[in-house]
Amino acid sequence: QLMDSGGGSVQPxxxxxxxxxASGFSLDLYAxxxxxxxxxxxxxxxxxxSSRYNDGATYYxxxxxxxxxxxxxxxxxxxxxxxDNLEPEDTAIYYCATGDCSGDHFATHPSNYFGQGTQVTVSx
Numbered sequence: 873q874l875m876d877s878g879g880g881s882v883q884p885x886x887x888x889x890x891x892x893x894a895s896g897f898s899l900d901l902y903a904x905x906x907x908x909x910x911x912x913x914x915x916x917x918x919x920x921x922s923s924r925y926n927d928g929a930t931y932y933x934x935x936x937x938x939x940x941x942x943x944x945x946x947x948x949x950x951x952x953x954x955x956d957n958l959e960p961e962d963t964a965i966y967y968c969a970t971g972d973c974s975g976d977h978f979a980t981h982p983s984n985y986f987g988q989g990t991q992v993t994v995s996x
Contacts, residue, residue, distance in 0.1 A: 876967060879993075887956045898946075899949050904973075907969055918953075921973065941954040966989065966992055
């Protein structure tokens with residue numbers, strides 16, 4: 873089971889840090905990423921980090937590149953998504969998930985693990 877948290881409401885240009893923890897398994901064995909779902913928009917894989925078997929390679933969607941940073945803390949069994957310079961277009965529910973992480977995408981399958989979701993709202 874994955875547990876995501878850290879969402880909230882911020883003004884444009886603000887920052888938030890999302891956290892993804894796990895119970896019952898070690899996150900470093902899996903590629904972990906974040907997907908987001910906004911009303912009337914397609915679900916988007918925004919970022920991921922590969923497992924320790926793939927040297928922790930990362931992926932960022934073009935829409936967040938240069939503003940979001942994904943990282944692992946294996947000692948705490950947690951993956952973080954630091955989100956800076958947030959824009960109203962970033963408003964969505966963010967879910968951490970296991971999945972397929974490569975240099976050009978993050979894809980999930982219904983059989984993957986998902987967090988319960990955390991709301992991010994960017995508004996002035």
